[in-house]
Amino acid sequence: MANVRVAALDDIPVGTNRAFEVGGRSILIARTSHGVFAVDNQCSHALQPLEGGKMKAVHIFCPLHGVRFDLRDGSPTGNTTRMKIRTWPVSIEGDQIMLGIDLP
Ligand code: FES
Known part of the structure; x- marks a missing residue:
């Protein structure tokens, strides 16, 4: 698994999220x-x-139908979907956000 720099902390203010292309995947970084x-x-x-989904504590709400996902393990709440979203390990090195991801 590679450790890839995706952004500086300052690029993503607390309470916001932003998608990045990493290794051919669209990865959402949620701060x-x-x-x-x-x-x-x-x-x-x-x-x-x-x-762009709204966030509360450690959850994000899908912008389309509002399903709430736990950002820690990807699990959804409710019956709209029972499938988790994939989560990736994150570390902070200095002021940089690092992502642990399998690159193709
Ligand atoms: S597409 Fe996300 S809740 Fe329907």
């Missing part, structure tokens, strides 16, 4: 007051992007 998380930028319901 919350509880930490920085990385998930696939694709909802498991109708495969729409999660970027």
Whole structure:
């Protein structure tokens, strides 16, 4: 697994999220007051992007139908979808956000 720099912390203010292309995948970096998380930028319901979804604590809400996902393990709440979204390990090195990801 490679450790890839995706952004500076300053690029993603607390309470926001932003998608990046890494290794051919769209990865959503979500910066919350509880930490920085990385998930696939694709909802498991109708495969729409999660970027721009509202966040609360460690959860993100899909912008399309509002399913809530736990950013820590990708699990959804409710019955709209029971499929998790994929999560990726994140580390902070200095002021840089690093992503642990399998590159092709
Ligand atoms: S596409 Fe995300 S909840 Fe439907």
